[in-house]
Amino acid sequence: MSDDAVLSRLKLSIDSHTRVLICCHDTCRFAISPSPAQVSEHLRKKHNTPAAERRQVTDLLKARIPALRDPSDAPVRQDGSSPDPNLHLVPGFTCKFCIERTGSSQVMSRHTASTHEE
Structure with missing residues (x-):
């Protein structure tokens, strides 16, 4: 299964401009830390995602080059830019x-x- 398919199935997205991981669940819609352990914990606690599916995401994140940014290190969006529908x-x-x-x-x-x- 492709990386995009794994992320999409779990309602996760990578913003190509800022290189941050976004949780697109309606209850979240915010950027999350790309740390595999923290992503797994988020998916377990907030979305009751089974361990096997969480493992797919953590393996994908560990192998990702270049690594994703922590949201606190992402560039600020330009004033007047259109809102991101995932956030x-x-x-x-x-x-x-x-x-x-x-x-x-x-x-x-x-x-x-x-x-x-x-």
Whole structure:
């Protein structure tokens, strides 16, 4: 079975631009860590995926070259770009001093205080 077929069957997708793994289940629709152990745990806990199917995905991820990015290392999407249908659109906050973005006002407050403190 092809890599795409394995991922598609489990409602996973790889964003070709950012090289991140996305869980496309309606209850998730967010990028997940590409760590095989964390993907397996996510599929087990959130989607009750059987061990044999999880193993197919973890084997695929271990063999993948180039490796996928952690979502925290992915580039920020351009302003005005169309939304990715595989991802939930999250309202959030943009730093007034740089391009930092987050969905949490607390994270933005900490960022501003630690990075832009005079």
